[in-house]
Amino acid sequence: MAQGDDTHGPEAIFRAALAKGRILLQRNPENGAVVFYPRAVLPGTHGARAGARAEWITASGRGTVHSTTVSHRRPEAGGDRNIALVDLVEGARLMSSVVGIAPEAVRIGMAVRARIDLSGDEPVLLFEPEVESEA
Amino acid sequence: MSSLRGSAAVVGAGLAGLGEAPGFSALEILGLSVDAALEECGLGLGDVDGLFTASSFHSMPTVSVAEFLGIFPRFSDGSMIGGSSFVAQLQLAAMALDARLCEVALIAYGSNQRTAGGKLVSMTEPQPYERAYRLRYPIDAYALVAARHMHEFGTTRADLAAVAVAARDWAQLNPDAFRRDPLSLEDVLSARMVSDPLGVLDCCLVTDGGGAVVMVRAERARDFPRPPAYFLGGATELSHRSIAEMPDLTTTAAVRSGAAANVFCADGDLAATWHYDGFSGR
Incomplete structure (x- = not known):
């Protein structure tokens, strides 16, 4: 049951998958619309009829920076940090932070790839610049 | 066109504690602005039977304000939709007056966020995906x-x-x-x-201050000392809480609510427009 299972709602399922390195997205099987963040009920923005059930898909982790800012912080507050909105290739937008590059070097339109930080109390979905493959 | 056009009017307005009001609580600043608004129209707290307020701090703002003012409103609304709550409540007050749910509607807000901490009141609950x-x-x-x-x-x-x-x-x-x-x-x-x-x-200035307006139905709006300011129209639209959920970052819901407000003005009638633009980037 993509809205959840018997004991977990979509948010808990999303976080559990993220902790295992997978980014789950919901999709409306009736029109293919991809949804983020995961909902217990498909959102009205996607034209879902009542009773429609989302299915889970795994995101590729590839996306494009839709907007970006450098949130300036004092060094003792962790220093400057990037905050970005990322459009996933699957068609959903989410908030994240682009790392592995100076925060001010992040550009709108930049191709990025997901990296899941498992070092803290909860998994955090981050992005870093896409590296051209040596094909 | 909405049947509310011209159905109610503001007959009193008051301000208090603008800028910095050290030593005053938010409710005290609100109370002083209410007093000024009532004084302007010659009414008293005992006349107020409709209350509209909102707060980022009080979990039951209408109840706290009614108690503080010592009033027993028979109609009240505390819808919190952000900084525009009190403008939106002009429409709600006009509706309540039109439906005879109250006779004297008071819309009021007070804040001491400058002297209390000097920061904009932040979101009260963390956003799960932010x-x-x-x-x-x-x-x-x-x-x-x-x-x-x-x-x-x-x-x-x-x-x-x-x-x-x-x-x-x-x-x-x-x-x-x-x-x-x-x-x-x-x-x-x-x-x-x-x-x-x-x-x-x-960035938006962080200031203290309170404001209040008193509304009555149009039929009695001329009975007060100051010229009435008639309610011609209003509309709201909700869009998103988290910025990642905004459908289009450069098109706000005000595009639609502005059209829905449906306030027709003849050329030259519009003397001033006030925009809520505390940040230059809005």
């Missing part, structure tokens, strides 16, 4: 909007700074304004950066 990125609300979200606007339309930091400069120019004409010293484009552009592309002078 909390990991430790946003500073609302400035980081507005910065994402401004950056996207610059990308799509070629808007410059100077274009945004011009908004802050214009606001200050108007403030210099207003004796109640908190900051009245001159502000130049260069001042705004050279100010400390907060969230690119917004510097500290692009």
Whole structure:
């Protein structure tokens, strides 16, 4: 049951998958619309009829920076940090932070790839610049 | 056209504690603005039977305000939709008056956020899919909007700074304004950066202050000392809480609510427009 299972709602399922390195997205099987963040009920923005059930898909982790800012912080507050909105290739937008590059070097339109930080109390979905493959 | 057009009017307005009101609580500032509004129209607290207020601090704002003022409103609304709550409540008050649910509607707000902490009151609950990125609300979200606007339309930091400069120019004409010293484009552009592309002078001032208005039905609006200000129309639209959920970063819900407000004015009738634009990037 993509809205959840018997004991977990979509948010808990999303976080559990993220902790295992997978980014789950919901999709409306009736029109293919991809949804983020995961909902217990498909959102009205996607034209879902009542009773429609989302299915889970795994995101590729590839996306494009839709907007970006450098949130300036004092060094003792962790220093400057990037905050970005990322459009996933699957068609959903989410908030994240682009790392592995100076925060001010992040550009709108930049191709990025997901990296899941498992070092803290909860998994955090981050992005870093896409590296051209040596094909 | 809404049947509410011209059905009610503001007959009294009051302000209190604008700028800095050290030593006063938010409710005290609110109370003083209510007193000023009632004094202007010659009514008393005992006449108020409709109450409209909202708060980022009080979990039951209408109940707290009614108790503080010693009133027993038979109709009340505390819908919190952000900084526009009190403007939206003009429409709700007009509806309640029109439906005979109250006779004297009071809309009031008070804040001591400058002297209480000097920061904008932040979101009360963490957003599940944002909390990991430790946003500073609302400035980081507005910065994402401004950056996207610059990308799509070629808007410059100077274009945004011009908004802050214009606001200050108007403030210099207003004796109640908190900051009245001159502000130049260069001042705004050279100010400390907060969230690119917004510097500290692009940001909303954090001030104390209270405001209140008293509304009655149009049929008795001429019975008060000051000329009535009639309610001609109003509309709201909700869109998103998290900036990542905004359908289009450069198109706000005000595009639709503005059209829905459906206030028809003849050429030359519109003497002033007031925009809620505390940040230059909005």
